[in-house]
Amino acid sequence: MDIVIHSRNAQLAEDFRGIATEKLNSLDRFSVVVEGIKVEVIHEANPHFGKASHSVTLTTHGSGPFLRADGQAFNDVAAFDLAVKSLELQLRKAHERAKEYVHDTLRHKDVVGE
Numbered sequence: 001m002d003i004v005i006h007s008r009n010a011q012l013a014e015d016f017r018g019i020a021t022e023k024l025n026s027l028d029r030f031s032v033v034v035e036g037i038k039v040e041v042i043h044e045a046n047p048h049f050g051k052a053s054h055s056v057t058l059t060t061h062g063s064g065p066f067l068r069a070d071g072q073a074f075n076d077v078a079a080f081d082l083a084v085k086s087l088e089l090q091l092r093k094a095h096e097r098a099k100e101y102v103h104d105t106l107r108h109k110d111v112v113g114e
Contacts, residue, residue, distance in 0.1 A: 001025060002036035002061075010043040010054075016076055023084050024058075030095040035062025041076055050074075056083045065094050 003024055005017060024037055040057040052072040056079040060067040067090045071082030 001028065001034060003039065004036065005039045005041070007041040008043075009045065010041050010076070012041060012076060016041075016080075019077060020080060023080075027084075027088060027091055030091045031098065032091050032094045033062055033064035034060045034067075034091075035064070036060070039080070041079075054079045056080045058083045058087050060087075067091065067094075 001024065003021055005012070005020060020039055024039075027034070038059045038061065040059070042055040042057075044053045044055070046053075051074045054074065054076050055070065055072045056076065058067075058069045067087060069083045069086035069090065071079040071084075071086065073079040073082060
């Protein structure tokens, strides 16, 4: 999986890239095709934003479904965690939709008495 981290008006912490890569690579457990994820970190200088001054947007690229997740919090890692949680729910939903369910029709005939 290709992970691109882009920041606007922000100085990222040294360990942010490692944390982001580790958490996004853990999303491979779903059988949804994701070739790349773009992580965009934005800091708002306006003091009125307060606890939502850090924003993280995750966008998937590839042949699979197009997914986008946002998170806003008081620091980069907390906003990233919220965005990852949202993206994980979307991936889980796509994974469940892609499952094939096989119904045993022979057993149903035996019960009905045909």
